[in-house]
Amino acid sequence: MSFVAPLLAWFDDHGRHDLPWHQPRTAYHVWVSEIMLQQTQVQTVIPYYQRFMQRFPDVASLAAASQDEVLAHWSGLGYYARGRNLHQAAQQIINQHDGKFPQDFAAILALPGVGRSTAGAILAQAFNQPYAILDGNVKRVLARYFAIAGWPGTTGVQQQLWQQAEQLLSEVPTHRLADYTQAQMDLGATLCTRSKPRCQQCPVQATCQAWQTVQVASLPSTKPKKTRPTKQTCCWLLRNKQGQLWLQPRPGQGIWGGLYSLPETPLADPEELNLAMFESAVESLVEWPSLKHSFSHYHLMMYPVEVMLDVTLGDSIAIQKDQVCEGVPNYAAALDATGSWFNLPDALELGLPAPIRQLIEQLQAREA
Template identity: 50%
Template sequence: MSADSFAQRLLGWFDLHGRHDLPWQHPRTPYRVWLSEIMLQQTQVATVIPYFLRFVDRFPTLPDLAAATTDHVMAHWAGLGYYARARNLHAAAKTCVANHDGDLPRDFDALHALPGIGRSTAGAILSQAWNDRFPILDGNVKRVLTRFHGIAGWPGLPAVEKQLWALAEDHLLNVPDGRLADYTQAQMDFGATLCTRAKPACGICPVQDDCVARREGLTGALPTSKPSKVLPEREAVALWLENADGEILLQRRPETGIWASLWTLPQADTDAGLRDWFAREMKGAYDNVEELPVVVHTFSHYRLHLQPLRLRKVALRAVVRDNDDLRWVARGELAALGLPAPIRKLLGN
């Protein structure tokens, strides 16, 4: 076997062993393909499927998504993580309504210009939605290509990534017309189920005969790992406040930063900072707070140790409106708001 037959061998494997019944494949519309590609960024298929089904049930078309409120979008995304994806999805939908007649553009540059759509995602959408000839280079494909071609160096480095893009484009030349969608899915399925990060199934791999990593015993070493760094540790304090009716006080996060636009408990970096906020905003005795077990949550760039403090039968000093960044919420209404997963778990919802 030669490298030139890589694509044909992968398609042959896909026909027998690939995933053909994913919900975004039936029907395979540009909107559903786009939504699935955004959800699948850094998230496994099994996790995405129930979120995808709920999302398209609530927002069945792109204009439906564009017309939705931020709260509704974030509520249907809550728990999936990497919330910038939801904000970009919502912003891109609005742009499509404003500039592209409510549809995703079938043009690489226009698609790439939308929020949250990088080069690989644009290629995946164009190839799967319209069978257009564009390469992809997600994490699975990077792993497959570095092993097959024996490419050393962390794939996130510009020089290595440039080399991988060139290889992805070369392989694409051997894909028959009309099978671009299948080839794109085949690459993702192959990396996710066979050429996995740990314990790849090299013995049943359709391209093993010409795989450099297989031949030279480098399967475990490729792709080269990202240079490690120790995650910094941060601490914060959160207030779980309840009024006389048992409603919980939630605060909307700013539009940028961690948990942007989500509703969460009032939070500060220090107990003193939270005490000052409480003195300004609330009626009650702060010293009566109940200290709950610390919540540890790991973000991509730091680990947060969040100390929740609970206080019941308090009141706000001023009346707030529903559009303010503070809101009393009944327990039965929590599911309708976008809450970060650790806060939702803390509140038992």
């Protein structure tokens, strides 16, 4: 019994046929969904994808939008480099491919944010071309089916998995390449899961080498654990007399790149937070409870401080750095002159990191 035939038969009866990016299954829809699905579960992605498509129904509308607007629609989905890359890739498609999504593997791979597996998924699902994929679900399925030991993140294990994935393509009927690609992902997402796999319902159980050798629970090997360091920062919730909040764009690269955020002051120790450094420019200071946010490589402990400033700007949202920083020299380094004052409802329309959005929502709820 082969791998492909029983998998396709199972997919016909039990696969996910109602995913929004399959209706219709165009290159643009598949591409956006594949980028969103990197590091993110399907059920989390679906509402973001639907809102994204309402605003950016095609590559031209995405390319024409500002990065700020794209990131605002990405806000909360995390891994924001994906949103920046998606926007840049759309502009590249417009400028280099006359607005038509390329059908060549090398051209797709050259788009920002697109790797080998994503390029293969686009070609297989949108253009029915024979390309393998190797996302997280498929790595797990193939590692178990072929009993490939080791962590799939290592070069050697990945090479073995790619070799097996490409060899299996020879068994796939030409007209079913799109279905086969989706079937592999569905099997990993619904039956061949990381914990508590439902092997008794698996269509390829009979030929699965991990099942035959009682290794399902141990394959694939888990990533070696590293202790994540903790960084600490003070986040300044600056308010003016109109109740507006100061927000500033972060640098284009790095954590939360391109999103709007609060000014920050790094702290080696929260006891270093010396609120006495504020003088005449400040009417009141309130320390908020600390907030923890975890990234893949470190934990971030955030210490929010709400600062009511003696600043009145009427209808203007512009502010000069020296207007805020007079009397608060230790704070000056945290301010970015490109920032602006925002009413709270307007602030929540921006592209914001999840913990910053949480803080602003708390402010808004308090004042409702």
